[in-house]
Amino acid sequence: MRVVLAGAQGFGSHYLDRLRRLTGLVELAGVCDVRPVPPESLAGLGSPDISADLPGLIERTGARIAILATPIPTHAELALAALEAGAHVLVEKPTAATLADFDRMERAAAKAGLACQVGFQSLGSAAVPAVRELIAGGAIGRVTGIGVAGSWPRPAAYFTRSPWAGRRVLDGVDVVDGALTNPFAHALATALAVAGADERGAVASVETELFHANGIESDDTSAVRVTLAGGTPLVAAVTLCAAERDEPYVLVHGEKGRIRFVYTMDEVQVDDGPVQRFDRTDLLVNLVEHVRxxxxxxxxxxxxxxxxxxxxxxxxxxxxLPIADDHQDLSGEGRVLPGIASVVDRCASELALFSELGLSWATPLVVGGSPVAEYVTSPDLPLTAAPRPYLHPVRTLGGTVVTEVRPADHPHHLGAGLAVTDLGGRNFWGGRTYVRDQGPTWLDDHGVQRHLAFTERDAAGFTETLSWLRPGEDALVREERTVRARPAARGWVLEFGFTLHNLTGAPLTVRSSATKGRAGAGYGGFFWRAPAGSPGLRVFTAAAEGEERVHGSRAPWLALSSEAWTLLFAQDADPWFVRVAEYPGVGTALAWDTPLSFDARLDRKVSVVVVDGRLSREEAAELATGR
Structure with a gap:
C-alpha cells in the first residue's frame, strides 16, 4: 500500500526505519518536508517523490495513507489537508496541540469517512486489554486509583534540538511541549486506556503541578491528578531530570492488590506474582489492515x-514553576534532581502530588523569575514539634537564606509560618507547654496543622485550606491561608494572611505562656525564625531600638537586620514578640498578656519586606510607607 511521510527528520527518521522493515506491506511513495531531505536517509526506500505540498503529493502518488511525524502544532492542519486529499491518516502523538484542534480533526475524519489513527504505540499492546480483563475479573478488587511514574534523564541539548522544544507557545501558536504531553504522553494515554477513560467526557477534573529545572518555558518535571468521571483518581508523576532511566509504568490500585504495567516492555504483574509479557501490534500495520x-x-x-x-x-x-539550582546536581550533561526517581514512585504509590509529599521545591514563591521562598506543606516531623506547613528557605533577591528550620536551640521553630502555643487547650507551637506555677512541661497535648488543598495557586503564591486538630480528635478550626510574593522598591514583599474558622460551636480561646504567668512570653501567631549566628543583629521600630524596648511594643513596622539582610515586618493588630540575644526571631503576639477569645472567625495579615543588606531607620520607614 502506497504511503507518504510528512516529516522525514527528527522523529520522522524512526518512521523511515519502520517503513524499511515493512517493505512488501507498504511502499513509500512520497516524502513531504519543508527542509531538504538527505538522500542517505531514504536508502532502501526507492525513489519517493519529495515535495513540501502534502495534498499535491497525495494526489500525484495516489497514496492511501499519510503518516504525520511533524511538530505538534502542525498536526491539525496537515491532518485536515491529508483527509481532504482523500488519504487515511496516522498522526504521531500527541494528537494535537489543543482540544479545539482535536475536535476539528475528529470531525474531518468522520466527514471524509476516512481513518485517523494516533501513534500511541503503547495502545497497540495486547497488555492493555489484558489488564482491563484482570480488573473486570476482580483480580485486585474494586479499583481505588491509578498511579503513573516515569523518570528519564535528558541532556541540555534535548531542549534545544528544535525551535519548538521546551516551548509552550511559539510565535503565538500553541506548542504544549512538556514531559507529560510529549515524551511521557504514552504513560498518560496508557493509564487512561487501562481505566476505560480514553474518550471525551471521561475526565471530570485535572489538578496540575508543573515545574522546570532546565531553563525552558515548558515543564520537565510534572505531576497531575486526574479525577475521572466516576470519581477514580489518576495521579501521573514524571521527570526528565533523573540520574538514570527507569522504565515508566502504570500502577492500578485495588482494594485487594495492585497491577503493575510496564508499558514500554508490555509487562504485567499482579502483586508479587509472575511477570507476563504480551505482544504488540504496529499501528501502521493495523491501519493498513483496516484500510484493506x-x-x-x-x-x-x-x-x-x-x-x-x-x-x-x-x-x-x-x-x-522553576526549581531552584540548589535542589539540583549540575555536574553532568543534563540537570539532575537527586532522588527524583523515588519521588515519582511515591506519587504513583501514594496517589499524591509533589506538594503533598512535603517537597519544598514543589511550592515555590517566584519573584522576577527566580524562587525566593519555598513552602513545605506536609513536613515529616514528630508530634512534639506540632507539625505544620512553613516557609523555608526564604531568600533575599541576592540568594541569602533568611530563615532557619529546627535549630538546635528550639527544634520546633520552623522557618516562617503560623504557630500558636495554646489554642483550645492544644499546643500548636511545639515543644513544652507552659503550666502555671510549674513552668515548661512536656504534655501530651500537641496538635497539627494539616494541609487539605490549594484553592488557588500560581507563581506568586497560593491560597490554602488547612485543618487544625489534635490527632484522634475533631478539628478545632479550619484555616484559609493566603501567601503571596511581589516585588518591592527594594527587595521583595511576602504577604501572609489567615482566617481561622471556629468549628467547635463555642468561643475558642488563644493563650500564650504569658497569659499563664510567664512574663514576656507572649509568643503565638505569625512567627519568623531567622538564622542563628547572623552577624551584627539589630532590631528597631520608628520610635525605639533594641530587644528590650521593642519587645511587646505596638508599632506599624519593625525591622530585624544583620550585616547581610533586613527583614521589615508590618502589621497593626498585635504587639510584637522579639528575640535577639537568645536567638533571632520576630512574631506577632495574638495573646500578649491576655487570652484572646473568638466566636466565628479570627483574621490577621502581616507583610514582610525581604532586603539584601542593612537598612537604616530612615530607609526602613520609607520602605514601610511605600511597600
Missing part, C-alpha cells in the same frame, strides 16, 4: 479524547 479489510483500528482518534482533555488542562494551566 476493515480490521478495527487500535487507536482511532476518538480513543485519545480523554488524553486530549488532560492535555488541554495542562495547556491552560499556569506556567511551570
Amino acid at each position: 479489510s476493515g480490521v478495527p483500528l487500535l487507536v482511532p482518534i476518538q480513543r485519545t479524547g480523554g488524553f486530549m482533555e488532560v492535555m488541554e488542562a495542562i495547556r491552560v494551566a499556569p506556567d511551570p
